[in-house]
Amino acid sequence: MNYFATVHSKGFNFRDLRTLMAKASPLRAADVLAGLAADSEVERAVAQRLLAEVPLRQFLEAPLIPPEIDEVSKLILDQHDTLAFTPIAGLTVGEFRDWLLADTSDLSTLSAGLTPEMVAAVCKIMRNQDLIAVARRCRVVTRFRNTIGLPGRLSTRLQPNHPTDDPRGIAASILDGLLYGSGDAVIGINPATDNLDNVHTLLNLLDGIISHHKIPTQSCVLTHVTTSMELMRRGAPVDLVFQSIAGTEAANRSFGVDLSMLREAKAMVESLGRGGQGNNLMYFETGQGSALSANAHHGVDAQTCEARAYAVAREFSPLLVNTVVGFIGPEYLYDGKQIIRAGLEDHFCGKLLGLPMGCDICYTNHAEADQNDMDNLLTLLGVAGCNFIMGIPGADDVMLAYQSTSFHDALYLRQVLGLRPAPEFEAWLENMGIFDGQNTLANGRITTPLLNNFKGLPGALS
Amino acid sequence: MNDPWHTLRRFTQARIAQGSSGCGLPTAALLDFQLAHAAARDAVHQPWDVDHFLAGVKNLGLEALCMSTAVTNRAEYLQRPDKGRCLDEASHQRLDSFNSDPIDVALIMSNGLSSAAMDNHGLALLQAITVVYQCSSLRLGPICLVPDGRVALADEIGALLNARLSVIIVGERPGLSAADSLGTYLTYAPRVGNTDAERNCISNIRPPDGLSYQAAAIKLAYLSHQALQRGYSGVALKDDMPNHLLD
Numbered sequence: 001m002n003y004f005a006t007v008h009s010k011g012f013n014f015r016d017l018r019t020l021m022a023k024a025s026p027l028r029a030a031d032v033l034a035g036l037a038a039d040s041e042v043e044r045a046v047a048q049r050l051l052a053e054v055p056l057r058q059f060l061e062a063p064l065i066p067p068e069i070d071e072v073s074k075l076i077l078d079q080h081d082t083l084a085f086t087p088i089a090g091l092t093v094g095e096f097r098d099w100l101l102a103d104t105s106d107l108s109t110l111s112a113g114l115t116p117e118m119v120a121a122v123c124k125i126m127r128n129q130d131l132i133a134v135a136r137r138c139r140v141v142t143r144f145r146n147t148i149g150l151p152g153r154l155s156t157r158l159q160p161n162h163p164t165d166d167p168r169g170i171a172a173s174i175l176d177g178l179l180y181g182s183g184d185a186v187i188g189i190n191p192a193t194d195n196l197d198n199v200h201t202l203l204n205l206l207d208g209i210i211s212h213h214k215i216p217t218q219s220c221v222l223t224h225v226t227t228s229m230e231l232m233r234r235g236a237p238v239d240l241v242f243q244s245i246a247g248t249e250a251a252n253r254s255f256g257v258d259l260s261m262l263r264e265a266k267a268m269v270e271s272l273g274r275g276g277q278g279n280n281l282m283y284f285e286t287g288q289g290s291a292l293s294a295n296a297h298h299g300v301d302a303q304t305c306e307a308r309a310y311a312v313a314r315e316f317s318p319l320l321v322n323t324v325v326g327f328i329g330p331e332y333l334y335d336g337k338q339i340i341r342a343g344l345e346d347h348f349c350g351k352l353l354g355l356p357m358g359c360d361i362c363y364t365n366h367a368e369a370d371q372n373d374m375d376n377l378l379t380l381l382g383v384a385g386c387n388f389i390m391g392i393p394g395a396d397d398v399m400l401a402y403q404s405t406s407f408h409d410a411l412y413l414r415q416v417l418g419l420r421p422a423p424e425f426e427a428w429l430e431n432m433g434i435f436d437g438q439n440t441l442a443n444g445r446i447t448t449p450l451l452n453n454f455k456g457l458p459g460a461l462s
Numbered sequence: 463m464n465d466p467w468h469t470l471r472r473f474t475q476a477r478i479a480q481g482s483s484g485c486g487l488p489t490a491a492l493l494d495f496q497l498a499h500a501a502a503r504d505a506v507h508q509p510w511d512v513d514h515f516l517a518g519v520k521n522l523g524l525e526a527l528c529m530s531t532a533v534t535n536r537a538e539y540l541q542r543p544d545k546g547r548c549l550d551e552a553s554h555q556r557l558d559s560f561n562s563d564p565i566d567v568a569l570i571m572s573n574g575l576s577s578a579a580m581d582n583h584g585l586a587l588l589q590a591i592t593v594v595y596q597c598s599s600l601r602l603g604p605i606c607l608v609p610d611g612r613v614a615l616a617d618e619i620g621a622l623l624n625a626r627l628s629v630i631i632v633g634e635r636p637g638l639s640a641a642d643s644l645g646t647y648l649t650y651a652p653r654v655g656n657t658d659a660e661r662n663c664i665s666n667i668r669p670p671d672g673l674s675y676q677a678a679a680i681k682l683a684y685l686s687h688q689a690l691q692r693g694y695s696g697v698a699l700k701d702d703m704p705n706h707l708l709d
Binding site for chain 1: 465466467469470471473474475476477478479480482484485486487491495498499502503505506540541542543544575634635636637638639640643657658659664665666668671672673681696697698700701702703704705
């Protein structure tokens with residue numbers, strides 16, 4: 001189907017829906033690199049106007065990527081719940097934006113009636129404040145050993161990476177993070193090497209620390225899903241299964257995964273029964289540009305591909321979904337402005353689709369961005385009700401060589417917005433003398449029993 | 463202003479035990495961060511003196527070829543990953559007509575995002591790798607030096623050299639605590655269109671804080687043998703090397 005408009009006596013023609021979607025996207029390097037971006041600002045504005053007139057139904061009738069060639073498209077159509085779709089079934093994309101902004105009800109029942117493409121489309125004609133205002137009304141609560149995503153709460157992933165996976169170096173960063181109140185979403189290590197022995201050692205280290213100090217949180221070593229499966233066969237203590245995912249079948253294949261493999265992994269980790277509070281036990285990471293990077297985008301823009309990854313994620317009821325927004329580099333998101341916009345889009349789309357969204361608010365040193373941009377996005381996502389952010393010593397990841405948010409940053413956000421950690425974790429922090437009962441660091445926290453008796457660092461502090 | 467547990471910094475370069483001013487960083491820690499970020503930003507744009515590096519490779523007694531990607535300048539390198547993944551026309555033709563004896567491994571070296579990484583660690587890592595490959599009788603092609611390359615460049619070069627494996631050593635993007643880290647990627651049966659799921663990676667090669675040359679070389683030899691024996695590389699090829707082999 002062709003889309004056409006005349007503006008300022010000039011004709012604009014868009015040959016199909018995915019072209020219209022791409023041209024309507026706010027500017028980002030990824031779409032320019034893919035040759036999909038609007039040629040001019042006016043062309044972008046015209047595309048947004050035409051996109052606003054598209055009926056939501058059309059995304060069901062004319063899939064952007066045919067389900068015959070892509071299992072993610074098939075999954076999207078299979079997931080779609082006609083009953084949940086009913087309240088908005090007669091709306092166009094533009095009317096859907098008005099509906100979202102005017103409505104004040106709980107949006108959680110709507111998510112099953114939405115497809116990623118509908119959400120991506122409306123996102124393209126929403127301003128940053130719209131993305132914040134609507135996402136704020138979508139609460140997604142998940143549980144494993146604690147409760148994440150409650151109103152007024154902000155959780156953190158403690159990310160204690162080390163360039164050679166040295167257990168003492170990792171334990172030192174974990175202790176530092178705990179003493180700053182970080183780690184309730186997960187204590188999650190990106191291993192420097194996927195060596196099976198090495199990953200097993202790290203899983204044992206995390207399990208030892210969490211069980212010895214009775215910390216109400218969960219662990220994860222972010223290795224390939226097949227590595228986690230092999231280690232579960234060998235009896236390793238796996239809390240959460242991690243995997244990077246993307247929005248097309250071909251991009252997922254470039255990550256070495258497909259839906260059936262993820263189903264198998266989920267069943268395996270479920271059978272370990274290590275949770276207690278609840279049964280959300282998958283941890284996914286995503287990011288705009290991954291499908292393009294894998295040359296697997298089918299002419300679909302980066303933001304829409306990203307939203308499609310959330311259809312994959314929601315199939316597995318994850319504990320955590322993390323958009324690693326600036327990690328991929330300036331070829332995909334050029335500067336602070338593009339990173340901030342993408343972070344808000346991803347959080348909005350994920351939440352509307354029913355996912356427990358967090359964000360790795362980050363940038364690399366070849367991007368035109370700095371810590372001030374991260375402060376901006378951090379504050380905006382705090383207002384938007386983001387489930388969790390990263391906590392990294394000094395915001396500097398010494399293994400992955402990029403900057404994210406620090407333990408201090410989380411304290412700042414808690415202070416200015418009055419956000420508290422997950423309730424079980426907050427109680428533990430107070431018990432340990434780390435927090436003072438007022439959601440801030442306790443004065444006497446150097447007397448915490450944790451400091452002189454830390455499981456991962458025997459004798460190191462005496 | 464440091465926290466009392468600052469002695470733990472002997473175990474890690476991570477910015478732990480920095481203390482706090484309210485919820486923020488103490489001023490000294492903030493200014494340290496700013497300086498490190500500035501240095502990392504500058505490091506990204508530093509060019510690579512490939513002729514100087516070539517002389518070093520020849521000094522090791524190795525045959526080397528200098529080639530170019532389709533990238534014409536550093537700014538383009540940062541914005542056009544596609545151009546860093548392929549040789550320019552002249553280099554492609556040169557390699558296409560290159561007559562070499564049959565080889566097992568095509569070895570490519572590129573500055574990538576950190577010229578300092580290649581200058582500080584490239585030759586020492588290369589030497590360690592050639593030693594372990596010689597010990598295991600794997601035949602190495604000419605060392606291909608290609609500025610401004612991306613990882614997938616190894617697919618084209620490996621295919622043109624009819625290599626059974628391609629190995630690319632590339633400068634990793636500079637971080638705040640280290641601007642000179644090397645990464646190595648191995649791909650079985652290289653051909654244009656290989657996906658990342660078909661590669662095995664060894665990262666953070668930067669002694670003394672990162673991986674040593676020797677450990678990286680032993681790991682690479684292990685993965686190379688496994689790939690040749692099994693006929694694949696990537697996520698399906700699990701690194702099950704016992705850790706004591708590195709001691």
